[in-house]
Amino acid sequence: MLLSVVKFTVRPEQDAAWLSLIEDFTKATRAEPGNVLIEWSKSVDDPHRYVVIEGYTDPEALAAHTDSEHFRTTMAALPDMTAGAPEMLSAHSEHDGWSPIPADPHQR
DSSP: EEEEEEEEOGGGGGGHHHHHHHHHHHHHHTTSSTTEEEEEESSSSSEOOOEEEEEEEHHHHHHHHHSSSHHHHHHHHHHBBBBSOEEEEEOOOOSSSSSOOOOTTTTO
Protein backbone atom coordinates (compact mmCIF):
# COMPACT_ATOMS: atom_id res chain seq x y z
CA MET A 1 0.00 0.00 0.00
CA LEU A 2 1.19 3.52 -0.77
CA LEU A 3 0.79 5.87 2.18
CA SER A 4 0.64 9.65 2.24
CA VAL A 5 0.59 11.61 5.48
CA VAL A 6 -0.08 15.32 5.10
CA LYS A 7 -0.12 18.01 7.81
CA PHE A 8 -2.14 21.22 7.35
CA THR A 9 -2.37 24.31 9.55
CA VAL A 10 -5.72 25.99 8.97
CA ARG A 11 -6.30 29.73 9.38
CA PRO A 12 -8.53 30.15 12.47
CA GLU A 13 -11.20 32.08 10.56
CA GLN A 14 -11.44 29.21 8.05
CA ASP A 15 -12.23 26.38 10.51
CA ALA A 16 -15.88 25.90 9.49
CA ALA A 17 -15.15 26.10 5.77
CA TRP A 18 -12.20 23.72 6.22
CA LEU A 19 -14.34 21.08 7.91
CA SER A 20 -16.90 21.27 5.12
CA LEU A 21 -14.18 21.02 2.46
CA ILE A 22 -12.49 17.99 4.00
CA GLU A 23 -15.82 16.26 4.62
CA ASP A 24 -16.60 16.43 0.89
CA PHE A 25 -13.01 15.50 -0.01
CA THR A 26 -13.06 12.51 2.33
CA LYS A 27 -16.36 11.15 1.01
CA ALA A 28 -15.19 11.44 -2.59
CA THR A 29 -11.79 9.90 -1.81
CA ARG A 30 -13.34 6.93 0.00
CA ALA A 31 -15.43 6.25 -3.13
CA GLU A 32 -12.31 5.89 -5.31
CA PRO A 33 -11.68 2.26 -6.37
CA GLY A 34 -8.01 2.28 -5.30
CA ASN A 35 -8.43 4.03 -1.96
CA VAL A 36 -7.69 1.77 1.00
CA LEU A 37 -8.08 4.37 3.72
CA ILE A 38 -8.36 8.04 4.52
CA GLU A 39 -8.36 9.15 8.15
CA TRP A 40 -8.12 12.63 9.66
CA SER A 41 -6.74 13.69 13.04
CA LYS A 42 -6.69 17.02 14.82
CA SER A 43 -3.61 18.00 16.83
CA VAL A 44 -3.81 18.01 20.61
CA ASP A 45 -1.20 20.82 20.64
CA ASP A 46 -2.62 23.13 17.97
CA PRO A 47 -6.40 23.34 17.43
CA HIS A 48 -5.81 24.47 13.85
CA ARG A 49 -3.51 21.64 12.75
CA TYR A 50 -4.93 18.60 10.95
CA VAL A 51 -3.24 15.47 9.65
CA VAL A 52 -4.63 13.16 7.00
CA ILE A 53 -3.42 9.60 6.38
CA GLU A 54 -4.28 8.22 2.97
CA GLY A 55 -3.58 4.74 1.59
CA TYR A 56 -3.78 3.56 -2.03
CA THR A 57 -3.48 0.13 -3.59
CA ASP A 58 -0.88 1.11 -6.18
CA PRO A 59 0.70 4.04 -8.06
CA GLU A 60 -2.15 4.08 -10.58
CA ALA A 61 -4.74 4.52 -7.81
CA LEU A 62 -2.73 7.38 -6.33
CA ALA A 63 -2.42 8.99 -9.78
CA ALA A 64 -6.18 8.67 -10.31
CA HIS A 65 -6.70 10.37 -6.94
CA THR A 66 -4.45 13.32 -7.75
CA ASP A 67 -6.13 13.64 -11.17
CA SER A 68 -9.63 13.72 -9.64
CA GLU A 69 -11.89 16.75 -9.60
CA HIS A 70 -12.26 16.66 -5.79
CA PHE A 71 -8.46 16.66 -5.38
CA ARG A 72 -8.08 19.67 -7.72
CA THR A 73 -10.92 21.52 -5.96
CA THR A 74 -9.37 20.92 -2.55
CA MET A 75 -5.87 21.93 -3.67
CA ALA A 76 -7.24 25.14 -5.20
CA ALA A 77 -8.82 26.08 -1.85
CA LEU A 78 -5.69 25.52 0.23
CA PRO A 79 -3.95 28.90 -0.21
CA ASP A 80 -6.96 30.75 1.21
CA MET A 81 -7.61 28.27 4.01
CA THR A 82 -4.18 27.30 5.29
CA ALA A 83 -1.37 29.14 7.01
CA GLY A 84 1.61 28.01 4.99
CA ALA A 85 2.27 25.07 2.74
CA PRO A 86 1.16 21.58 3.81
CA GLU A 87 3.91 19.16 4.84
CA MET A 88 3.97 15.57 3.57
CA LEU A 89 5.46 12.17 4.28
CA SER A 90 5.19 9.28 1.81
CA ALA A 91 5.90 5.62 2.42
CA HIS A 92 5.20 2.12 1.16
CA SER A 93 3.63 -0.33 3.59
CA GLU A 94 3.65 -4.09 3.30
CA HIS A 95 0.17 -4.10 4.86
CA ASP A 96 -3.06 -3.61 2.93
CA GLY A 97 -4.66 -1.50 5.65
CA TRP A 98 -4.73 -1.21 9.41
CA SER A 99 -3.46 -4.19 11.37
CA PRO A 100 -3.50 -4.93 15.10
CA ILE A 101 -0.50 -4.11 17.25
CA PRO A 102 1.14 -7.43 18.20
CA ALA A 103 1.07 -8.50 21.85
CA ASP A 104 4.87 -8.35 21.74
CA PRO A 105 5.69 -4.95 20.20
CA HIS A 106 9.10 -6.28 19.12
CA GLN A 107 7.37 -8.66 16.69
CA ARG A 108 6.29 -7.01 13.47
